[in-house]
Amino acid sequence: MKIPAKVPLSIVVITLNAERTLKQALESVADWADEIVIVDSGSTDNTLAIARQFNCRVVYRKFNGFGSQKQYAVNQAKNDWVLVLDADEIVSEQLANEIAALFISETPVCAGYAIPRNLIFLGRVLRHSGQNRQPVLRLFNRRKGSITPVRVHESVQVDGAVGQLSGILIHYSYGSLHDYVLKMNQYTTLSAEEMASRHKKATIALQGLRFLFTFVKIYFFKGGLLDGYPGFVWALLSAVYPVIKYSKLQEMQDLEEKPKTSPVLAYE
Structure with missing residues (x-):
């Protein structure tokens, strides 16, 4: 038309x-x-x-x-x-x-x-x-x-x-894997900041489970293996994403809990 x-x-x-x-x-x-x-x-x-x-x-x-x-x-x-x-x-x-x-x-x-x-x-x-x-x-x-x-x-x-x-x-979100990594770095930081603003807490013990669950869900249950090599890479990077996101959230929480003054280093 x-x-x-x-x-x-x-x-x-x-x-x-x-x-x-x-x-x-x-x-x-x-x-x-x-x-x-x-x-x-x-x-x-x-x-x-x-x-x-x-x-x-x-x-x-x-x-x-x-x-x-x-x-x-x-x-x-x-x-x-x-x-x-x-x-x-x-x-x-x-x-x-x-x-x-x-x-x-x-x-x-x-x-x-x-x-x-x-x-x-x-x-x-x-x-x-x-x-x-x-x-x-x-x-x-x-x-x-x-x-x-x-x-x-x-x-x-x-x-x-x-x-x-x-x-x-x-x-056409990613021109290359380099583009993907750059976007993932930006998006995981913004996601961590968003979760921190809502006072959400990171649970490090669940990181491995998050990775495994996400990869299995995308690659097997959602058929990523049928997309060949791109499907495998997509499932792998998608599984890495939440791990980095929650690790950044944990890092933010650790920085908040540390003393605001610089530590005094003692030398023998």
Whole structure:
């Protein structure tokens, strides 16, 4: 289906040095979305130049967590309906047509819509591993919903019915294992800070069990072994993630419990 005109919808994206995937992400929405809002937190690569190519409205804001940053971006939109898009996500043609169809005759009937998302990892679509067509609520009426104010792993919550779309959102989250490690370091720190703010305690005795349980769940029960080598690496790194997260939380707790003054070292 050819989309006849611009859809009364704002695309909102937060960015920081997103040149690897931003052009493809914007290309997937620029022809049919009424507005693209980018909230950048200090990019030093070609992110802003790419945004200008697509006539995006760019706003600077210091990053202080994914939830609040994305909500700020949503607040900048001129339309009631928004699609929260990550800079490494591409809207498939089927999904674009499906979203446009919601607006052809009248305003969408639901408060929000969940979209199936597929992850590309090590150059392969993970058809299993718990990542195939994972539903994410991203399209919603901002008058009826908001983004949870957490540092990481934020989500959209709406007051009203949630519909389900079938077109795919393609997620190119990691360009390499190096990218994965960098993101894991950032995300585990934010997760630990979030847990610390809620006074959650780390339990070191459970670390080994967390690793084993997560790996077995993803690799065997969710079919990661059917995704070949990428499935194995995904299960392994996903199992490492909670161990690092809780270890960082433990480190934060240990630092809080230590005396604030520097220890006096005695020498013989």
